[in-house]
Amino acid sequence: MATKQWWRGGVIYQIYPRSFLDTNGDGIGDLPGIIEKLDYVASLGVDAIWISPFFKSPMADFGYDIADPRAVDPMFGTLDDFDRLLAKAHSLGVKVMIDQVLSHTSDEHEWFKESRQSRDNAKADWYVWADAKPDGTPPNNWLSIFGGVAWRWEPRRCQYYLHNFLSSQPDLNFHNPEVRAAQLDNLKFWLDRGVDGFRLDSINFCFHDAQLRDNPPKPEELRTGRGFAADNPYAFQYHYFNNTQPENLGVLEDVRRLMDRYPDAATLGEISSEDSLATMAEYVRPGRLHMGYSFELLTDDFSAAYIRGTVERLEASLVDGWPCWAISNHDVRRAVTRWGGANGNDVLARQLVALVCSLRGSVCLYQGEELGLPEADVPYELLQDPYGIAFWPTFKGRDGCRTPMPWNGGASAGFTDGTPWLPVAPTHRPRSVSTQQADPSSVLNAVRAFLRWRHTQPALVEGSIRFLDTPEPVLAFVREQASERLLVAFNLSAQPVTCTLDVGTATTLDAPGIDTGGIDAGTLQLPAHGALFARLD
Numbered sequence: 001m002a003t004k005q006w007w008r009g010g011v012i013y014q015i016y017p018r019s020f021l022d023t024n025g026d027g028i029g030d031l032p033g034i035i036e037k038l039d040y041v042a043s044l045g046v047d048a049i050w051i052s053p054f055f056k057s058p059m060a061d062f063g064y065d066i067a068d069p070r071a072v073d074p075m076f077g078t079l080d081d082f083d084r085l086l087a088k089a090h091s092l093g094v095k096v097m098i099d100q101v102l103s104h105t106s107d108e109h110e111w112f113k114e115s116r117q118s119r120d121n122a123k124a125d126w127y128v129w130a131d132a133k134p135d136g137t138p139p140n141n142w143l144s145i146f147g148g149v150a151w152r153w154e155p156r157r158c159q160y161y162l163h164n165f166l167s168s169q170p171d172l173n174f175h176n177p178e179v180r181a182a183q184l185d186n187l188k189f190w191l192d193r194g195v196d197g198f199r200l201d202s203i204n205f206c207f208h209d210a211q212l213r214d215n216p217p218k219p220e221e222l223r224t225g226r227g228f229a230a231d232n233p234y235a236f237q238y239h240y241f242n243n244t245q246p247e248n249l250g251v252l253e254d255v256r257r258l259m260d261r262y263p264d265a266a267t268l269g270e271i272s273s274e275d276s277l278a279t280m281a282e283y284v285r286p287g288r289l290h291m292g293y294s295f296e297l298l299t300d301d302f303s304a305a306y307i308r309g310t311v312e313r314l315e316a317s318l319v320d321g322w323p324c325w326a327i328s329n330h331d332v333r334r335a336v337t338r339w340g341g342a343n344g345n346d347v348l349a350r351q352l353v354a355l356v357c358s359l360r361g362s363v364c365l366y367q368g369e370e371l372g373l374p375e376a377d378v379p380y381e382l383l384q385d386p387y388g389i390a391f392w393p394t395f396k397g398r399d400g401c402r403t404p405m406p407w408n409g410g411a412s413a414g415f416t417d418g419t420p421w422l423p424v425a426p427t428h429r430p431r432s433v434s435t436q437q438a439d440p441s442s443v444l445n446a447v448r449a450f451l452r453w454r455h456t457q458p459a460l461v462e463g464s465i466r467f468l469d470t471p472e473p474v475l476a477f478v479r480e481q482a483s484e485r486l487l488v489a490f491n492l493s494a495q496p497v498t499c500t501l502d503v504g505t506a507t508t509l510d511a512p513g514i515d516t517g518g519i520d521a522g523t524l525q526l527p528a529h530g531a532l533f534a535r536l537d
Helices: 031-036 038-043 079-091 110-115 177-193 248-259 276-283 304-317 335-343 346-356 386-391 433-437 443-454 458-462
Strands: 011-015 048-051 068-072 095-101 151-154 159-162 197-201 266-270 291-293 362-366 464-467 474-481 484-491 497-500 506-508 518-520 523-526 531-536
Touching: 031 038, 031 079, 038 079, 068 079, 068 177, 079 095, 079 177, 095 177, 177 248, 248 266, 248 276, 276 291, 276 304, 304 464, 304 474, 335 346, 346 362, 346 443, 346 484, 346 531, 433 443, 458 474, 458 484, 474 523, 484 523, 506 518, 518 531, 523 531
Parallel strands: 011 048, 011 362, 048 095, 095 197, 197 266, 266 291
Antiparallel strands: 151 159, 464 474, 474 484, 484 531, 497 523, 506 531, 518 523
16 A cells, blocks of 8 residues: 555454354364465455454353453464464465453453452452442442443452443453553553554443443433444433543553554554544544544444535544544444345445445455345344343344355355354355355455555545535545545435536546446436546546
């Protein structure tokens, strides 16, 4: 890339290791499986991979409950396997980012095992402990994202501990400077090993309100959540006190000072707050995170007005920070289904990748997005996600986007020689990598062509963005870098559209991998789920 900082405008490919490739027949993907497929990943034209947690864990939340942040869980391989993965990726010119979960640990972490024993041991204040109210109930009204009260009673201390997620994921007490130092040291361990950066999970959850004040109720009409069940009581509150505290900025600045000792490494923060865009803008200011992303484009709203409003609101509040956009990940329904419904198809899949890769910022693409995979339908008896099991049937959880990667059309899709931990979706086999590699018009080959073309367009990689007034369902904007101006337009509907644009002389570019429209004398014509890239004089 023609940029000094690889992450600015970079495309980051998210690998969910449990579901990528299994090499030992236990039905669970592993680090050797990632190594085996790194040539494939590099062939996509991405700049980096982000690997979801592979650390030692009881797997109550599939790795986001970490028992030892410096050890590879045996189900994924060994530390030597990770070193080989890192070396192979770097030899292919691919950076490696790994997940880090700073705000909480597993209840099987040695820190918590010690902390829970008494109120006066060396780790007694490393987690968030609080006395019960006089009637024995929890200290306040905070709720867990996964449903129910965010406090669990510990009889050994006769106190409650805080868990913003599962009860087996106790929250660390970042008011304790020893905790902050220990977590920074864990980051340093991986930086010294050679990683190129971190995706920081739930980074705004590190601090809690020291006064343990109750969260205020949220009016019923405002109880709309992103990434959690609509009937989850978590949506009944404004979460003013259990996350996104002012002290959190100090943690970000501590992390940045560490990262600056490794000049080519970058941080990407996951942010979900009451106003995620405002928090995101605050967290990516100079001296804090390199990039941030939120759940704003992981919603069900697929309209030009919503996308434009989301991006413009963030752009208006950014000082000198850098955004990262994603429309799919391991926590939400796949975009082709979420935004296309029953009409989701390969044309839409190609458009969605082009769209997210044309916004100003970096991009996270989730494994299988390059294949146009729809959401898998996992029956209740095969569910693994505790979140989905708790909220069935109104919310099926996250298993539908976590099913195995389809490498071929076989019974287990080339993912494993054993029984896969989640079933292979029948709708995924016809969209396997081997099938699409052989089809020049496939989503896979379209994504490869588009990503490589994008690398040649500085305005798309690092340029500014300015939206144009267009009627639904047309989303149009100008990306500008130095003297280059690109007109970018998308038709978000399944029918052809025509509209007028006052942009002067525009020369249509042959952007590969998309259904291309045209513009003549100010009249823009776009096919169903089509796009236009044109150079402006």
